[in-house]
Amino acid sequence: MKTATITKRIIVVSLILFTLIYSCRKEEVSEPQPPALTPYEVVYPGWIPQLPENGANPMTVEGVALGRRLYYDTLLSNNGQSCSSCHNQNLSFSDSTVNSLPHINLGWNFAFLWNGHVQGTLEDAMMFEVEQFFQTDISRLNASTFYRAEFKKVFRTEVITSREVAFALAQFVRSIVTFDSRFDRYMGFVEMLNMQELSGYSIFNSERGDCFHCHPVGLFTDNRFHNNGLDSVYNPQTWGVYGETGDPSDMGKYKTPSLRNVALTAPYMHDGRFATLEDVVMFYNTGVNITSTVDPIMTKPNHVYGLNLSVQEMSDLVAFLRCLTDTSLAGNPAYSNPW
Amino acid sequence: MVFASCRTESYDPEYAELRIQVLHNCGNGPLLYDTLIYQNAAGESYQVEHLEYYISGITLYGSNGSRYHDDGIYYVNARENPQMIIHLDSIAPGSYYRMTCNVGIDSNRNEYGYLPNTMENAGMAWPEFMGGGYHFIKLEGHFQGAALWGFAVHLGSDSVLPTCSTNSQLALKYINHTATLTMDVNEWFQNPHTYSFINDGNYTMGNQLLMGKIRDNGSDIFSLQQNN
Incomplete structure (x- = not known):
């Protein structure tokens, strides 16, 4: 009799506890879920190396769109500049004044800036831009109703931090790919190069x-750092990687720039010392x-005394380099200023 | 039961596995980069800055006449990935007295596009204008001539594929064996040919004679040591 009473009490208490616990979970269930994000696929030819993925920052249509807004927004800086100030879409996202490296096909990179100051992923590079280059005042973004809503949608965050800003920028920059040059169409068997261009390709390769x-065919950069013999005497302006590492073997080494759209990215070399492609080829020649x-x-x-190319061969080489221009990039609305 | 648990020696699985760590020496010690401390057989001081290559066609020769062959092609970047491990599985337990492998890729597979399209493989492509396929090895650095001068030992094209051999005793009884495969970089410049950067040349690519010398010298660059 006594046992039966205890059992009843246990059952009653359990039911009360269950009801209480269940009622506490009610709010979580009823909270509206943010809309699902749409995965973004970067499209590139099959003969191009596989694009490394960053699992920590999967690309979404919404993330790329947010990054694009930020890329063109002067709110990122404290001096009226945006990323696009030094990375002009018409110039393959480079700039002739500051001689910035082009923002194209950067998803394949793992070392950034001419002297390799930033190593790692594109997210690391964008974090550098936000925190060190722009020194972005994040509170200004948090004060924006538009950005708060967009960041909440993309990153599920109530408070915007440098990390989310860098991740959004990385998504947009990773989306900027350019593989529609005449050379690409040649590789895709849809267009022929002329005899001079083919001669230049032969010399190049x-x-x-x-x-x-x-500059291996494909991305046209090995993503490494080399001293290509620009200088015989070094100073802080020509130290290159040495300025970062202090390792004497790094003296004069600079990042290999991609040659894609190279005809759009004058002047050339880390300090812009050469105005034309002809100047560059002449340098390597002599x-x-x-x-x-x-x-x-x-x-x-x-090579000791240069490549010893003839005038015709140098001209052929430049003709080939001009085949690497993707004329569709400048007008591509996916990358243009959205404001 | 206690005694049985200690008797690992008699364990004889259906297949053994071997994890091979690839290391790089130069002369008597581990390869150090960017340091002008090495001397080749021709008496030239040199330093190494860059070493990447493929290993393929690994074959173990059993004492009972059997052979184990691995079809894998392994990319090695000695400087950027010094902890490279090659994992061989499904090896018949037993004694092996010799290992051979290629530095590079055999002619059946040495063609553009054969390997996965990674950044590493793209960087190792051998130009189509020169026969296509892949670089077998890129070994680069500087040597002391009249001044400090660069050298680039590049091999490619089927006729200069180095086949390497090492006579090492392997006793494979268990699932998990480990071994160390060590390349002596200095061996590329000696035996049978004393290779001189000054007299032979500091750049091999496209020069069949020089690439042939390096190929021949590559036969004994590796040693294999079983660890357990």
Whole structure:
């Protein structure tokens, strides 16, 4: 009899507890869920190396759109500048005044800026831009009703931090791909290059010109750092990677820029010392300085006194380089100013 | 039961596995980069800055006449990934006395597009104008001539594929064995040919004679040591 009473009490207490617990969960269930995000797919030819993914920042249509807003927004800086101030869409997202590296195909990169100041992912690079280059006042973004709503939609966050800003920018910059040059169409068997361009391609991709070791066909950059013999004497303006690492073997090394759209990105080299592609080719043909840290490729026997290309061959090489221009990039509405 | 648990020696699974760590020496010690401390057989001081290559066609020769062959092609970047591990599985337990492998890719597979389209493989492409396929090895650095001068030992094209051999005893009885495969970089410049950067050349690519010398010298660059 006594046991039955205890059992009843246990059942009653359990029911009360269950009811209480269940009633506490009611609010969570009824809270409206944010709309699902749409995955964004970066499209590029199959012969291009696979685009590395960043699982921590999966690309979405909404994230790319938010990054695009930020890219063109002067709110990011404290001096009226935006990313697009130094990365002009008409110039393959570079700028002739500050000689900025183009913001194209950066998703394949893992070292950024001419001297490799930022290593890692595109998110790391954008974090540098937000926190160090722009020193963005995040409170201004948090004060914006538009941005608060957009960041909440994309990153499910109530408070915007540098991290979300960098991630959104990274998504947009990662979306900027350019693979619709005449050379791409040649590779896709839909367009022929003329004889001069083919000659230039042959020079580019053979021991004769030997461009391919640092600019392998595809992305046209090896994403590494080399001393290409620009200088015989170094100063802080020409230290390159050495300025970052302090390692003497890094003296004069700079990032290999992609040659895609190179005809749009004058002037050339890290300090913009060459105004034209013809100047660049002439430098490699006759002007390389041999120092203790110059890249070994630059000291091959037939390069000691330059490439020894004829005037015609230099012209052919430039003609090929001009085939790497994607004329559709400048007018691509997916990358243009959304404001 | 206690005694049985200690008797690992007699364990003889259906298949053994071997994890091979790839290391790089130069002469008597671990390879150090950017340091002009090495001397080749020709008496030239040199330093190494860059070393990447493929290993393929790993074959183990059993004492009972059996052979184990692995079809894998492994990309090695000695400087950027010094902890490279090659995992061989499904090896018949037993004793092995020799290992051979290629530095590079055999002719059946050395063609553009054969390997996955990664950044590494794209960077190793051998230009179509020069026969296509992939670089087998890129070994670059500087040597002391009249001044500090660069060298670039690049191999590619089927006729200069180095086949390497090492006579090492392996006793594979368990699931998990480990071994160390060590490349002595200095061996690329000696035996049978004393290779001189000054007299032979500091750049091999496209030069069949020089690439042939390096190929021949590559036969004994590796040693294999079983760890357990």
